[in-house]
Amino acid sequence: METKNKIRVLIAKPGLDGHDKGAKIVCLALRDAGFEVIYSGLHQSLDQIIRTATQEAVDVIGLSIMSGAHLPISEKLIAMMNKNGLGDIKLTVGGVIPNRDIPTLKEMGVAQVFPGGTSFDKITTGMKLLFK
Amino acid sequence: MLKIDDIRSGSHLAGARLIRLIEDNEPSAIELLKSLYANTGKAFIIGITGSPGVGKSTLIDALIFQFRELSKKVAVIAVDPTSPYTGGAILGDRLRMQRHATDPDVFIRSMASRGQTGGLSRAAKDATTVLDAMGFDIIIIETVGAGQAQFDIASLAHCVGIVSIPSSGDGIQAVKAGILETGDIFIVNKSDTPDADLSFIELCGMLEMRQSREFLRTLPPGLPPKTDNGHPTWQPKVLKTIAQDGTGIKELTHTFLSYLDFMKKNNLLKSKQKTQEKLYFKTLLKDLILEKINGFMDESKYVETALNDIQLNITDPISAAQHVVNKTIGHKIKE
Ligand SMILES: Nc1nc2c(ncn2[C@@H]2O[C@H](COP(=O)(O)OP(=O)(O)OP(=O)(O)O)[C@@H](O)[C@H]2O)c(=O)[nH]1
Ligand SMILES: [Mg+2]
Numbered sequence: 001m002e003t004k005n006k007i008r009v010l011i012a013k014p015g016l017d018g019h020d021k022g023a024k025i026v027c028l029a030l031r032d033a034g035f036e037v038i039y040s041g042l043h044q045s046l047d048q049i050i051r052t053a054t055q056e057a058v059d060v061i062g063l064s065i066m067s068g069a070h071l072p073i074s075e076k077l078i079a080m081m082n083k084n085g086l087g088d089i090k091l092t093v094g095g096v097i098p099n100r101d102i103p104t105l106k107e108m109g110v111a112q113v114f115p116g117g118t119s120f121d122k123i124t125t126g127m128k129l130l131f132k
Numbered sequence: 133m134l135k136i137d138d139i140r141s142g143s144h145l146a147g148a149r150l151i152r153l154i155e156d157n158e159p160s161a162i163e164l165l166k167s168l169y170a171n172t173g174k175a176f177i178i179g180i181t182g183s184p185g186v187g188k189s190t191l192i193d194a195l196i197f198q199f200r201e202l203s204k205k206v207a208v209i210a211v212d213p214t215s216p217y218t219g220g221a222i223l224g225d226r227l228r229m230q231r232h233a234t235d236p237d238v239f240i241r242s243m244a245s246r247g248q249t250g251g252l253s254r255a256a257k258d259a260t261t262v263l264d265a266m267g268f269d270i271i272i273i274e275t276v277g278a279g280q281a282q283f284d285i286a287s288l289a290h291c292v293g294i295v296s297i298p299s300s301g302d303g304i305q306a307v308k309a310g311i312l313e314t315g316d317i318f319i320v321n322k323s324d325t326p327d328a329d330l331s332f333i334e335l336c337g338m339l340e341m342r343q344s345r346e347f348l349r350t351l352p353p354g355l356p357p358k359t360d361n362g363h364p365t366w367q368p369k370v371l372k373t374i375a376q377d378g379t380g381i382k383e384l385t386h387t388f389l390s391y392l393d394f395m396k397k398n399n400l401l402k403s404k405q406k407t408q409e410k411l412y413f414k415t416l417l418k419d420l421i422l423e424k425i426n427g428f429m430d431e432s433k434y435v436e437t438a439l440n441d442i443q444l445n446i447t448d449p450i451s452a453a454q455h456v457v458n459k460t461i462g463h464k465i466k467e
Contacts, residue, residue, distance in 0.1 A: 006431035031220035038223045048233045
């Protein structure tokens with residue numbers, strides 16, 4: 001069995017979003033695409049996300065944000081990642097993201113944006129492309 | 133670049149990255165592991181095993197809480213199975229322990245079983261070495277105890293807790309799987325559900341039978357059971373818990389610690405560690421030899437010739453393989 005080049009991903013829901021059905025289904029899609037998926041649950045503080053990503057030695061953090069706060073959350077998390085030695089980890093953001101915000105997110109350093117309605121196939125291949 | 137001193141001083145970032153290198157089979161991990169070896173042997177390693185869904189992760193979450201009350205630093209390795217079809221895995225144990233994520237003295241690492249379906253790989257063992265060197269007092273390993281693996285939990289942990297849930301007949305299954313012999317502490321979790329007392333009594337009965345079997349082996353009769361080297365043996369305990377609300381977890385925590393005391397006092401921990409070290413060494417040896425052999429098979433001209441000969445019907449596969457072994461390493465192994 002292949003043991004090298006596994007991609008470890010943390011799927012996290014920051015803030016007060018009410019449900020995580022979508023995030024859980026993304027987790028399953030990623031598993032089926034060969035990822036090792038850590039799911040940390042609802043209502044994660046940015047500190048929890050940083051420490052989880054650290055301990056789990058993930059390659060990518062996938063945020064799922066429905067609350068509309070994707071800009072300030074992403075900006076703050078990227079700053080914290082850099083401060084905590086996680087600057088080499090990729091960040092992706094999915095959820096309710098208006099198209100006009102995508103360039104701003106990319107400029108901040110978000111590697112991929114998956115707005116609501118993105119197919120699972122696009123998400124998994126998009127994540128894989130980050131490591132080509 | 134990973135620095136050995138960062139790991140020794142307990143940096144989560146450095147430790148986690150080394151565990152990742154180990155998991156990915158990166159050669160650079162080996163050198164670091166070598167130099168960490170001298171810093172190990174202090175942690176108390178607890179195995180928590182049991183069928184899927186019996187509440188292992190919830191129980192560990194509650195145990196972390198109790199050990200933190202006692203100011204112990206706690207690390208967890210939670211192993212989940214890799215899907216044999218896709219190579220992917222959902223590592224969901226951590227979800228139940230996430231309230232401890234921001235505690236700097238708690239470290240939780242999820243691990244996919246990868247090649248070792250449902251079991252423990254050398255990576256899990258090497259990860260405990262890293263966590264031990266990082267200075268954790270307690271290392272808890274969660275695993276679904278089934279399947280083929282390089283290590284079973286009893287050859288990695290100092291103390292094995294076997295978790296089951298109330299149901300008539302569950303105890304019988306425990307015996308079938310042979311786990312009655314490997315458990316040091318038996319936990320009937322979800323004891324808020326029907327038949328908890330029945331399962332508890334059933335388990336106690338089975339353990340009594342196990343003990344009397346062991347007792348009969350030891351002479352003279354009438355004295356507490358002894359092991360071969362004349363030391364008393366640990367009497368397995370059965371406890372009821374409700375992991376969700378913490379019922380029984382304090383007692384469980386103290387039972388784990390009294391096990392450690394007992395093993396230390398009677399010089400049993402040392403001998404257990406020695407046995408486990410021997411197994412680790414042998415596994416390493418096999419792995420290293422296998423690595424060499426795989427390299428050899430990719431490169432050797434003997435192998436190429438043999439394959440050719442088989443294809444041309446000059447020889448049969450069995451003779452060809454024997455020939456290659458004799459020509460190369462066969463005589464060395466006989467010596
Ligand atoms: N009623 C009751 N439910 C419990 C108890 N402990 C855990 N559970 C529930 O049992 C379910 C499984 O718990 P986990 O802790 O994930 O079990 P696990 O053994 O780690 O599961 P796997 O890692 O998937 O094998 C969860 O829904 C828990 O909330 C308990 O003492 N009583
Ligand atoms: Mg679990």
